[in-house]
Amino acid sequence: MHIPLWTLLPALAAGLAYCVPALTARHLTPEQIRQSLHAAWGLHVLTLVASLFAPPVRFGFAPALSVTAWLMLTMYLIEQRLYPRLRAAGLLSGMGGLAVLLSIVFPGTPLGSQHSAWLPLHLALGVASYGMFAAAVVHAGLMTRAERRIRSASGEGTGVPLLTLERIMFRCVGAGFVLLSATLLVGVLFSEALYGRPWYPDHKTVFSLLAWVVFAVLLLGRARFGWRGRNATRMVYAGAVMLLLGYAGSRFVLEVLLERGV
Secondary structure (H helix, E strand, O other), X not given: OOOOHHHHHHHHHHHHHHHHHHHHXXXXXXXXXXXXXXXXXXXXXXXXXXXXXXXXXXXXXXXXHHHXXXXXXXXXXXXXXXXXXXXXXXXXXXXXXXXXXXXXXXXXXXXXXXXXXXXXXXXXXXXXXXXXXXXXXXXXXXXXXXXXXXXXXXXOOOOOOHHHHHHHHHHHHXXXXXXXXXXXXXXXXXXXXXXXXXXXXXXXHHHHHHHHHHHHHHHHXXXXXXXXXXXXXXXXXXXXXXXXXXXXXXXXXXXXXXXXXX
């Protein structure tokens, strides 16, 4: 598949920029890490913008992961201004670089002109919810790592108090839940306009609804019973896996394994 040069170059540059903090974060100063992350963030933006001006506009599992990784990095850079000691640059850089390179190899399925004007809103809401839940997973991982180091009396930590990480994680889950609810609502109400067929519970919808139920139970348990800690992070992981299987997983099977579009 021919990839336009103005799309390929910023994507390769973003991938290389992500490699710097991903591979050398332990040897860089905090200021150098911030500078490299800002450079990767800017090049990733150029990649996303360039893909919009390379007709036909495409979308699929890899572009969805790419936008999700960019949203996660955006949140991290904002959080770092509030919590300068937060340390997750290596993990986020590795994920961002992988997502950008995947979007080069698997650019997705062309979105034809016959698609409804509701489709961009539907996709934007879905990807935004992906970004929020992915950020929740990152914070859940930081919580898990912090708990292990507390139990082992290790001096290293995440740089942010455990309770603060937990609070941010639940905020991400709450925001993602609102966005996922809106995504599902638009999909149900405007299915015929979006996809030219009445709504029916296919595998993508079933996994998304299961994820919605998991996150709804988690938020209700948090509000009513004060759920926290290990059980809460496990539910975040479980809901995120279902959500990943719901869209990215199904699109991966269609686009890569079966070589079909939708």
